[in-house]
Amino acid sequence: MVTVEVFDPAMCCTTGVCGTDVDPVLARFAADLDWLAAQGVAIERATLAQEPGKFVANELVRAALDAVGTAALPAVVVDGALKSTGAYPARDQLSAWAGVAPVTTLAGLPAAMSALPMAGGCCGGGSC
Amino acid sequence: MTSAPESTGTVARPEILTAVLANPTRYLFFTGKGGVGKTSCAAATAIALADAGRRVLIVSTDPASNLAEVFAMGDVTGSAPVAVPGVVSLAVVNIDPAAAAAHYRERVVGPYRGVLPADAVASIEEELSGSCTVEVAAFNEFVTLLTDPAVAATYDHVVFDTAPTGHTLRLLALPAAWTGFLATNTAGVTCVGPVSALGQAQESYAGALATLRDPAVTTMILVTRPEASALAEAARAAHELRTLAMTQQRLIVNGVLAAGTSADVVALARAGREADALAALAPELAHVLSVDTVPLLARAPLGVAGLRAALAPAPPDAPLGAPLAAVTGAPGAATTAPATTGRDVPGVALRDVVDAVAAAGPGLVLTMGKGGVGKTTVAAAIALALADRGLPVSLTTTDPAAHVDDVLPDPPANLTITRIDPVAETARHTAHVLATAGSHLDAAARDLLAEDLRSPCTEEVAVFHAFARTIADAAGRYVVIDTAPTGHTLLLLQSSAAFARQGQSGADAPAATLFGSLSDPEHTRILLVALAEATPVHEAQALQADLARAGLAPFTWVVDSSLAATATTHPVLRARADQESRWLAEIAASSPRPPAVIGWLPEVPTGAAGLRQLTAPPTAAPATTARG
Numbered sequence: 216m217v218t219v220e221v222f223d224p225a226m227c228c229t230t231g232v233c234g235t236d237v238d239p240v241l242a243r244f245a246a247d248l249d250w251l252a253a254q255g256v257a258i259e260r261a262t263l264a265q266e267p268g269k270f271v272a273n274e275l276v277r278a279a280l281d282a283v284g285t286a287a288l289p290a291v292v293v294d295g296a297l298k299s300t301g302a303y304p305a306r307d308q309l310s311a312w313a314g315v316a317p318v319t320t321l322a323g324l325p326a327a328m329s330a331l332p333m334a335g336g337c338c339g340g341g342s343c
Numbered sequence: 344m345t346s347a348p349e350s351t352g353t354v355a356r357p358e359i360l361t362a363v364l365a366n367p368t369r370y371l372f373f374t375g376k377g378g379v380g381k382t383s384c385a386a387a388t389a390i391a392l393a394d395a396g397r398r399v400l401i402v403s404t405d406p407a408s409n410l411a412e413v414f415a416m417g418d419v420t421g422s423a424p425v426a427v428p429g430v431v432s433l434a435v436v437n438i439d440p441a442a443a444a445a446h447y448r449e450r451v452v453g454p455y456r457g458v459l460p461a462d463a464v465a466s467i468e469e470e471l472s473g474s475c476t477v478e479v480a481a482f483n484e485f486v487t488l489l490t491d492p493a494v495a496a497t498y499d500h501v502v503f504d505t506a507p508t509g510h511t512l513r514l515l516a517l518p519a520a521w522t523g524f525l526a527t528n529t530a531g532v533t534c535v536g537p538v539s540a541l542g543q544a545q546e547s548y549a550g551a552l553a554t555l556r557d558p559a560v561t562t563m564i565l566v567t568r569p570e571a572s573a574l575a576e577a578a579r580a581a582h583e584l585r586t587l588a589m590t591q592q593r594l595i596v597n598g599v600l601a602a603g604t605s606a607d608v609v610a611l612a613r614a615g616r617e618a619d620a621l622a623a624l625a626p627e628l629a630h631v632l633s634v635d636t637v638p639l640l641a642r643a644p645l646g647v648a649g650l651r652a653a654l655a656p657a658p659p660d661a662p663l664g665a666p667l668a669a670v671t672g673a674p675g676a677a678t679t680a681p682a683t684t685g686r687d688v689p690g691v692a693l694r695d696v697v698d699a700v701a702a703a704g705p706g707l708v709l710t711m712g713k714g715g716v717g718k719t720t721v722a723a724a725i726a727l728a729l730a731d732r733g734l735p736v737s738l739t740t741t742d743p744a745a746h747v748d749d750v751l752p753d754p755p756a757n758l759t760i761t762r763i764d765p766v767a768e769t770a771r772h773t774a775h776v777l778a779t780a781g782s783h784l785d786a787a788a789r790d791l792l793a794e795d796l797r798s799p800c801t802e803e804v805a806v807f808h809a810f811a812r813t814i815a816d817a818a819g820r821y822v823v824i825d826t827a828p829t830g831h832t833l834l835l836l837q838s839s840a841a842f843a844r845q846g847q848s849g850a851d852a853p854a855a856t857l858f859g860s861l862s863d864p865e866h867t868r869i870l871l872v873a874l875a876e877a878t879p880v881h882e883a884q885a886l887q888a889d890l891a892r893a894g895l896a897p898f899t900w901v902v903d904s905s906l907a908a909t910a911t912t913h914p915v916l917r918a919r920a921d922q923e924s925r926w927l928a929e930i931a932a933s934s935p936r937p938p939a940v941i942g943w944l945p946e947v948p949t950g951a952a953g954l955r956q957l958t959a960p961p962t963a964a965p966a967t968t969a970r971g
Contacts, residue, residue: 224466264451265472267451267454277459
């Protein structure tokens with residue numbers, strides 16, 4: 216089974232509840248992971264503030280952190296290979312990496328638009 | 344322990360707090376805004392119970408607790424209860440939730456120092472520095488005390504000089520917090536993380552909640568002052584606790600002035616203000632089981648002897664003069680008193696602040712302070728004074744509409760008042776989040792998310808946005824706002840993804856603009872409003888430190904309702920005025936500029952005429968009474 220690991224920044228909420236607005240990228244990404252899981256992909260998600268040990272244990276993630284600091288987050292690892300850093304990938308990217316047939320309803324959505332950079336968590340500068 | 348030394352000082356029959364002491368439950372929680380005398384009331388209650396032969400533990404969770412000072416003890420920090428000298432069977436334990444939270448934070452972060460890059464470690468620490476972590480850490484300590492059989496076996500009564508917040512209680516009462524949702528959720532929540540990480544068993548929380556709700560064992564004691572704003576706050580707390588099924592409530596009105604036969608204008612006016620406030624008690628307070636009235640003392644009771652004296656005051660004829668004489672001279676020697684009052688108070692006038700704001704050109708003035716210190720009144724007075732100079736002014740307030748109409752029902756044409764309703768703004772934000780982020784959650788997770796959205800941060804963020812829109816509409820005007828975001832909110836916004844993308848999204852443009860303005864001291868002036876009393880000063884210092892985390896500093900402090908700036912000769916009020924000097928000195932040391940000091944006013948300053956008293960030129964007759 217394919218495993219997708221997501222390493223989130225130290226944010227208190229992955230919805231963006233605490234930010235200036237609900238970040239649609241975060242909500243969309245959460246939905247994308249749900250969809251991947253429904254396709255039989257194993258999903259593991261860790262947040263820096265709650266499970267820093269997982270960030271240290273993964274050599275690729277740790278190396279990315281050492282190189283550029285928290286700008287490396289979020290990081291996505293698929294079956295042990297670092298696929299992206301500093302952004303939440305779009306659904307078609309995720310599905311390609313995981314070897315799952317992309318869903319047709321998203322055909323019109325350019326990847327560049329939905330893969331927006333994340334400078335920090337929604338509450339990264341201070342939890343609620 | 345020996346019973347010999349204290350027998351003479353033991354209170355046989357307390358004359359105050361009689362309702363609270365009549366039939367006390369095992370657990371007594373004292374709750375109220377800072378500065379209402381919560382700690383003194385809790386300490387007096389604990390002493391009276393111990394003197395009646397009960398075994399009592401008094402608990403403080405205030406990091407800046409003055410419990411040690413109230414009991415005239417040395418250091419009472421540490422997790423083990425310490426016996427209070429001079430009282431048989433009374434022990435005190437001072438829990439510092441900030442320290443507990445810091446300990447937890449270090450446990451999480453410590454192993455990764457030097458392992459993860461510095462910015463990653465810093466981001467974890469900041470994440471775990473929020474008020475929720477501290478709040479939950481405090482509640483964790485409550486839980487231990489409420490559920491530990493050893494505590495129940497050792498003490499007949501446990502007196503808490505604080506109470507958990509409604510937000511914490513609601514959060515912990517939600518079953519979804521305990522269903523494993525935490526470990527697997529993709530929705531994420533703000534406050535539940537610390538709950539799980541601080542790690543009490545679910546049964547402990549459930550047991551603690553049941554104990555809090557059991558009227559046979561727990562009483563919530565609301566402490567307030569005989570002032571309209573403080574009573575409104577008590578009513579709000581009473582209502583919130585009732586909705587959480589904590590219905591066993593009692594009220595203490597602390598610091599009621601006995602004007603007696605005094606001819607002192609300030610004393611008579613104050614007694615009148617208090618009587619008016621108490622006559623208009625809110626309906627939410629009609630449910631309380633009892634109301635205890637505690638007279639205003641010449642000084643906050645300190646030490647066991649002082650607290651016992653407060654519990655059984657001597658008849659009003661003799662006593663007041665004696666302790667006061669040393670401080671102010673004989674009460675009869677009124678001729679010397681005015682020389683040390685009013686104009687000798689260190690600081691500047693509020694109009695000097697207005698001068699500085701007016702000279703700087705259009706910009707922002709934010710008043711900041713804990714509830715009840717008068718920040719709306721100060722904001723309205725400044726706005727009016729600017730408008731009186733012919734400048735275009737917008738006053739933006741989060742106060743209820745009725746209060747704004749009370750404060751300034753008659754604004755001049757060049758003063759626009761805009762009202763932001765925090766409840767409506769928060770509701771709008773909440774509905775938006777639930778409709779978007781919450782749409783893919785099951786019912787339990789949605790409840791959790793909804794409660795999370797009731798955290799204080801959510802309201803601050805929603806209000807910040809509303810302010811930003813209002814300010815954007817008021818370009819070129821002097822904008823006075825009766826509240827300011829905390830440093831925590833600013834840090835939270837600063838790091839949010841939306842701000843990082845501000846160049847790509849127009850939605851947050853007003854917020855981004857406001858954010859930029861706040862850090863420009865030429866454009867924005869933050870005024871920290873406080874009272875010259877221990878707890879309000881400590882709370883304002885905490886707000887200042889919080890602002891500093893976000894790189895902001897107040898322009899100056901504003902001291903509201905200073906008795907020292909009046910010419911009262913009433914013995915009790917004069918003594919209180921003299922005690923302000925210590926806090927005025929501390930404020931002067933904390934404030935970047937000499938603070939503006941506003942004298943206590945005989946009438947609640949409402950309407951344009953009332954507000955102009957706050958910024959009036961110093962032409963009023965000297966040394967008569969307070970201005971007005």
